[in-house]
Amino acid sequence: MKTGFLKTLIVFIAMSLLTACGGQATATSNGNAPVKLILGAYTTPREAYGELLPIFAAQWKEKKGQEVTFEESYLGSGAQARAINEGFEADVAALSLDGDLKKIADAGLITHDWHIPPYNGMVSTSVVVFAVRKGNPKNIHDWADLAQPGLEILTPDPKTSGGAQWNILALFGAALRGKIEGIPANDEAAATEFLKSVLKNVTSFDKGARESITNFETGVGDVAITYENEALVGQQSGQEYEYVIPTSTILIENPVSVVDTYVDKHGTREVAEAFVQFLFTKEAQEVFAKHGLRSLDKDVAAATKAQYPPVTDLFTIGDQFGGWSEAGPKYFGDSGIYTQAIIDVQGQ
Amino acid sequence: MTTLAQPTTEVNATTPRPENISRSMSAWRRRLLIGIVVAYAALLILAPLTALVSGAFAKGIGASLTALRDPAVFSAFLLTLYIAFITVAVHALFGTVLAWVLVRYRFRGHWLLNGVIDLPFAVSPVVVGYMLLLLFGRTGVLAPVLEALNIKIAFAVPGMILATLFVTLPFMAREVMPVLEAFGVEQEQAAATLGASGWQTFWMVTFPALRWGFIYGVILTFARALGEFGAVLVIGGGVQGRTETVTLFIYRALDERQYVGAYSAALVLGLLSLALVIGTELLRKRENR
Amino acid sequence: MTNTSLVTAQNTPRRAPWGRWGIQSAAWTYITLMLLIPLAVIFQDGLRDGLGALWQSVTSPIAWSALRLTIWTSALMAVVNAIMGTLTAFVLVRYSFPGKGLLNAIVDLPLAIPTLVTGVMLVVLYGPQSFIGAWLKEQMNWKIIFAPPGIVLALLFVNFPFVVRAVQPVLQSLDRESEEAAATLGAGSATIFWRVTLPALWLPIASGALLSFARAIGEFGAIVIVAGNIPLRSQTAAVYVFGEVESANRQGASAMSIVMLSLAFTLVLFVDWLRKRGRKDSEE
Numbered sequence: 001m002k003t004g005f006l007k008t009l010i011v012f013i014a015m016s017l018l019t020a021c022g023g024q025a026t027a028t029s030n031g032n033a034p035v036k037l038i039l040g041a042y043t044t045p046r047e048a049y050g051e052l053l054p055i056f057a058a059q060w061k062e063k064k065g066q067e068v069t070f071e072e073s074y075l076g077s078g079a080q081a082r083a084i085n086e087g088f089e090a091d092v093a094a095l096s097l098d099g100d101l102k103k104i105a106d107a108g109l110i111t112h113d114w115h116i117p118p119y120n121g122m123v124s125t126s127v128v129v130f131a132v133r134k135g136n137p138k139n140i141h142d143w144a145d146l147a148q149p150g151l152e153i154l155t156p157d158p159k160t161s162g163g164a165q166w167n168i169l170a171l172f173g174a175a176l177r178g179k180i181e182g183i184p185a186n187d188e189a190a191a192t193e194f195l196k197s198v199l200k201n202v203t204s205f206d207k208g209a210r211e212s213i214t215n216f217e218t219g220v221g222d223v224a225i226t227y228e229n230e231a232l233v234g235q236q237s238g239q240e241y242e243y244v245i246p247t248s249t250i251l252i253e254n255p256v257s258v259v260d261t262y263v264d265k266h267g268t269r270e271v272a273e274a275f276v277q278f279l280f281t282k283e284a285q286e287v288f289a290k291h292g293l294r295s296l297d298k299d300v301a302a303a304t305k306a307q308y309p310p311v312t313d314l315f316t317i318g319d320q321f322g323g324w325s326e327a328g329p330k331y332f333g334d335s336g337i338y339t340q341a342i343i344d345v346q347g348q
Numbered sequence: 349m350t351t352l353a354q355p356t357t358e359v360n361a362t363t364p365r366p367e368n369i370s371r372s373m374s375a376w377r378r379r380l381l382i383g384i385v386v387a388y389a390a391l392l393i394l395a396p397l398t399a400l401v402s403g404a405f406a407k408g409i410g411a412s413l414t415a416l417r418d419p420a421v422f423s424a425f426l427l428t429l430y431i432a433f434i435t436v437a438v439h440a441l442f443g444t445v446l447a448w449v450l451v452r453y454r455f456r457g458h459w460l461l462n463g464v465i466d467l468p469f470a471v472s473p474v475v476v477g478y479m480l481l482l483l484f485g486r487t488g489v490l491a492p493v494l495e496a497l498n499i500k501i502a503f504a505v506p507g508m509i510l511a512t513l514f515v516t517l518p519f520m521a522r523e524v525m526p527v528l529e530a531f532g533v534e535q536e537q538a539a540a541t542l543g544a545s546g547w548q549t550f551w552m553v554t555f556p557a558l559r560w561g562f563i564y565g566v567i568l569t570f571a572r573a574l575g576e577f578g579a580v581l582v583i584g585g586g587v588q589g590r591t592e593t594v595t596l597f598i599y600r601a602l603d604e605r606q607y608v609g610a611y612s613a614a615l616v617l618g619l620l621s622l623a624l625v626i627g628t629e630l631l632r633k634r635e636n637r
Numbered sequence: 638m639t640n641t642s643l644v645t646a647q648n649t650p651r652r653a654p655w656g657r658w659g660i661q662s663a664a665w666t667y668i669t670l671m672l673l674i675p676l677a678v679i680f681q682d683g684l685r686d687g688l689g690a691l692w693q694s695v696t697s698p699i700a701w702s703a704l705r706l707t708i709w710t711s712a713l714m715a716v717v718n719a720i721m722g723t724l725t726a727f728v729l730v731r732y733s734f735p736g737k738g739l740l741n742a743i744v745d746l747p748l749a750i751p752t753l754v755t756g757v758m759l760v761v762l763y764g765p766q767s768f769i770g771a772w773l774k775e776q777m778n779w780k781i782i783f784a785p786p787g788i789v790l791a792l793l794f795v796n797f798p799f800v801v802r803a804v805q806p807v808l809q810s811l812d813r814e815s816e817e818a819a820a821t822l823g824a825g826s827a828t829i830f831w832r833v834t835l836p837a838l839w840l841p842i843a844s845g846a847l848l849s850f851a852r853a854i855g856e857f858g859a860i861v862i863v864a865g866n867i868p869l870r871s872q873t874a875a876v877y878v879f880g881e882v883e884s885a886n887r888q889g890a891s892a893m894s895i896v897m898l899s900l901a902f903t904l905v906l907f908v909d910w911l912r913k914r915g916r917k918d919s920e921e
Binding site: 389459461462481483611614618 | 663668671672673676721725728744746751757758761790793855856876882902906
């Protein structure tokens with residue numbers, strides 16, 4: 001009868017799909033069997049890796065005669081680190097900030113020091129900028145303008161997004177360095193107050209840098225604090241907004257690393273390490289530059305200078321904050337400066 | 349007679365002509381109520397849906413179809429359907445068993461079992477994904493066992509199936525139970541006296557009567573499984589081509605500014621679910637005639 | 638041919654004892670594996686450091702505010718849903734008008750749309766960049782999306798069917814005698830509705846409203862898009878849990894999850910009890 005047929009159909013389809021999914025290539029880089037590499041990245045360099053992966057696959061095929069297929073996942077940097085720690089078996093982790101790779105190392109999954117030459121383990125850089133509407137109607141030129149009452153700001157959620165953490169530290173660094181009007185240098189209390197006045201204007205905390213900028217593009221908010229490369233990629237895809245580089249901002253350094261536990265488990269170490277090395281080559285750096293990221297390669301940087309104007313006061317997390325191992329807990333820990341600030345702001 | 353007439357004249361003193369007034373008043377009231385309800389439904393439900401449709405066709409039907417032909421969309425639909433079918437298969441069997449046990453048997457803890465199966469209605473999908481992570485994640489309770497058996501559950505399809513199984517659990521049982529209850533045991537008893545085994549009784553006597561409850565349960569389970577998002581996001585990780593269902597694809601497409609693709613996929617998913625739900629109702633109405 | 642001697646009155650309608658045991662244990666195994674074990678794991682994780690630690694986590698400013706926001710927006714939605722759901726059911730059952738079939742289909746629509754898509758649609762339609770959203774912002778300084786009203790709106794959409802579908806069958810099978818009697822006694826239709834019809838419907842209305850309340854507490858897909866996720870302002874409990882999970886803060890995630898689960902379970906049990914009463918009442 002009808003339902004008996006229905007059930008048989010269900011079982012049949014399930015079985016056929018099961019067998020279909022069963023036939024998959026095993027992932028080893030021995031011999032010429034096809035190899036699968038899993039990439040876990042943060043949200044922003046999606047387009048860059050979209051171009052880089054086929055290039056590497058072609059090169060590897062030529063060099064070793066082996067097929068490489070990629071599986072990609074793009075989440076907020078913190079969220080991606082968490083996923084990898086919870087069992088997402090990424091062979092290569094390309095995250096927004098060093099602190100997130102450290103989380104993976106702390107979990108025992110990365111057992112080597114990824115700060116390797118030529119760029120100390122960093123694969124790309126960017127800066128924190130402000131994306132504004134065409135014509136900059138609200139006249140946003142620097143950090144101080146963000147505190148004006150009634151302004152609507154978009155910035156992602158530091159809990160999940162690396163970009164959000166860079167944003168906050170850029171603000172704080174500029175304040176501590178005395179580059180914000182009305183804020184004396186090295187005055188942590190004043191800087192915190194300024195942070196609060198900006199946080200008051202935030203309309204929405206999105207999960208990742210990408211979500212934040214696409215939200216901005218739907219017309220929400222007056223300004224989005226974001227990566228320069230997010231703004232550039234947006235412009236490249238036809239979005240009509242401008243971005244402003246503040247006088248003082250932080251250098252966003254994006255690291256990449258092979259995840260030891262998983263590459264050993266999958267037998268993909270050789271390909272994975274070759275892929276990481278590939279990212280440091282001039283060719284890959286040019287692709288990164290094409291997609292809005294400031295290249296670490298001196299020649300490529302010189303060639304793309306027009307697109308990437310110099311910053312008046314550029315500082316790094318190492319110089320200003322003593323690196324992520326210090327800044328992470330101090331600002332974003334349970335009793336961190338930012339964590340407390342957000343509570344204070346909403347309490348008002 | 350006078351005692352009956354008095355209340356009438358007191359309450360409705362102007363009875364004869366207001367027949368017309370009260371009729372037109374109630375007609376006016378009728379229109380107002382219908383108007384309010386229709387306006388509510390239109391603003392709340394229809395308007396956003398129109399936004400969806402216009403978003404999908406913003407660049408024309410051609411662009412929409414092209415977006416749907418993306419291999420990522422195809423594999424997302426395959427995965428969604430795969431998960432939905434398995435979910436339905438499992439619940440069709442066990443949900444019916446559950447309904448049987450709850451309706452036909454009395455035992456201690458009956459109220460608990462009955463209450464617990466409704467729980468997935470109210471559990472947040474995030475919590476579902478999180479529970480599964482606690483069990484099957486790399487640092488989860490069952491991690492050593494999974495490691496030993498080399499089974500991947502978290503960040504793989506099995507985890508997503510488990511998540512979907514959890515959220516769709518109530519539907520089958522809840523649709524079958526009332527029908528089973530209404531059916532009563534007399535026919536089953538009669539069959540037993542005629543020598544039918546338990547199994548025979550079930551298949552030939554009970555099940556045909558349950559038909560519509562069963563079908564509704566299957567359809568609702570299926571439709572719910574199609575639309576699952578939060579739980580599969582947390583447990584699956586959204587790896588393109590591997591653990592990406594249609595809902596996760598929509599989420600990613602929005603991230604990639606592929607708005608036409610996102611809305612088109614959403615429209616297809618919605619139409620599919622809607623067709624299932626409404627189609628079943630129509631079939632049932634036709635059968636009842 | 639027929640083993641009638643083996644089939645005694647005591648054995649009908651149940652199967653032979655081992656069969657019954659087999660089926661019952663199958664049901665319990667199913668429930669244990671699918672439901673009880675995952676729930677146990679989360680309770681165990683959250684209560685690991687004791688009830689005190691759990692309470693502290695949940696009453697921390699961000700968590701507590703998320704819980705409060707969730708409860709009041711869900712409650713408000715439940716009330717509006719109860720009213721409009723009952724009205725909708727009434728209109729669908731008692732009146733006929735052009736487009737009635739369409740309205741009936743529309744009631745089912747939210748079940749077919751993934752919640753994520755609901756959120757996206759609402760932002761497109763009522764967000765600050767839309768015609769409606771911009772107008773409301775300028776004229777009345779009202780923010781719908783990325784603010785609590787947007788949360789209530791999303792919840793109303795997603796839970797629309799529940800009160801309607803709970804009330805409809807009861808209203809349909811309602812005995813009109815009492816209503817007709819009241820009419821002959823001269824009661825106006827409004828009075829009849831308030832004094833006769835509605836009291837008969839309070840059980841399905843309550844159970845439908847409470848069920849939508851329970852569901853709303855856990856709503857995620859629509860809210861994460863629509864709400865704005867600002868801690869202490871527009872972040873609900875489910876989105877809070879998501880943030881905690883994604884930043885590997887187990888204590889926060891488990892503690893809040895336990896509170897949400899306990900709330901959900903209590904509500905669900907209460908709804909079940911109401912439904913049982915409803916069935917008993919209708920049998921009388």
